[in-house]
Amino acid sequence: MTVVIVVAALVVLGAVLFFLVGPPRRARHKGPPPARLAGFFAEAREAPVPAEAPLPAPPEAPPLTRVPGLGSRIRALFSGGAPTTETWKDLEDVLVRADVGPRVAERIVHRVREGFESAADPVDVLADEIAGALGDGTQLHLRRGDLTVLMVVGVNGAGKTTTIGKLAAMLGREGMKVSLANSDTFRAAASEQLTVWAGRAGAHLVSQARGADPGAVAYDAVQAARSRGSDVLIVDTAGRLHTRQPLMDELAKVKRVL
Numbered sequence: 001m002t003v004v005i006v007v008a009a010l011v012v013l014g015a016v017l018f019f020l021v022g023p024p025r026r027a028r029h030k031g032p033p034p035a036r037l038a039g040f041f042a043e044a045r046e047a048p049v050p051a052e053a054p055l056p057a058p059p060e061a062p063p064l065t066r067v068p069g070l071g072s073r074i075r076a077l078f079s080g081g082a083p084t085t086e087t088w089k090d091l092e093d094v095l096v097r098a099d100v101g102p103r104v105a106e107r108i109v110h111r112v113r114e115g116f117e118s119a120a121d122p123v124d125v126l127a128d129e130i131a132g133a134l135g136d137g138t139q140l141h142l143r144r145g146d147l148t149v150l151m152v153v154g155v156n157g158a159g160k161t162t163t164i165g166k167l168a169a170m171l172g173r174e175g176m177k178v179s180l181a182n183s184d185t186f187r188a189a190a191s192e193q194l195t196v197w198a199g200r201a202g203a204h205l206v207s208q209a210r211g212a213d214p215g216a217v218a219y220d221a222v223q224a225a226r227s228r229g230s231d232v233l234i235v236d237t238a239g240r241l242h243t244r245q246p247l248m249d250e251l252a253k254v255k256r257v258l
């Protein structure tokens, strides 16, 4: 009871004060700043802007050194006159370092050694032998007037995307209409990389956001390639090791979808 009376009294007192004094004032200023502040602003505007301190010079970059290509390394081996046993061993070593399997490297060097004449360019001789070692199984078996789909698979960094760029350029030069599909939806910037290659080769690209289903990209790409009347569709895939079964199953799915 006492509490109710006290609360009622406080409410009445508050209402009376409100009518007598008005609402509480807020410390808000409208209009121009008071004279002392105006002087401060004027001074600040006229003060010279301090010159920017010069940035410290960037550290000296080390000079770019060009790694000699395979051809120049091989010519260097043969520059000292007639090849010795050491030269042939070094040549085998150069090939193995360039990812040629040891057995194939040995076979190639053996063949080059057999037919080598001192006047010949070792790089030309080697190129012929390597082409021979690759065999004739590189026909693309394209079906003219119909869509041929090439699906490119392999381990990471093997050169799938780069090779697709080269294939697209080559087929384009042969007068074929080429479409590319980016079913590598895993690697960062894979789409950007293939976009650059498609642009260079004048090919049409089908791509989706990173993380999309690679099978869905492949499906869309076939539809798009058909409706554009493309002769060839080259499908890029994310690199994987053949020992990773779930990743191999994913490839099998993309192939089924295609």
Ligand SMILES: Nc1nc2c(ncn2[C@@H]2O[C@H](COP(=O)(O)OP(=O)(O)O)[C@@H](O)[C@H]2O)c(=O)[nH]1
Residues within 6 Å of the ligand: 154, 155, 156, 157, 158, 159, 160, 161, 162, 163, 239
């Ligand atoms: N020198 C050289 N580098 C290559 C060749 N093919 C690919 N590369 C490089 O190898 C790296 C991996 O190639 P990429 O095509 O992205 O491999 P992917 O992961 O199989 O698609 C890139 O830096 C390419 O520039 C080639 O024929 N010669």
Ligand SMILES: [Mg+2]
Residues within 6 Å of the ligand: 160, 161, 162, 184, 190, 236, 237, 239
């Ligand atoms: Mg790639």
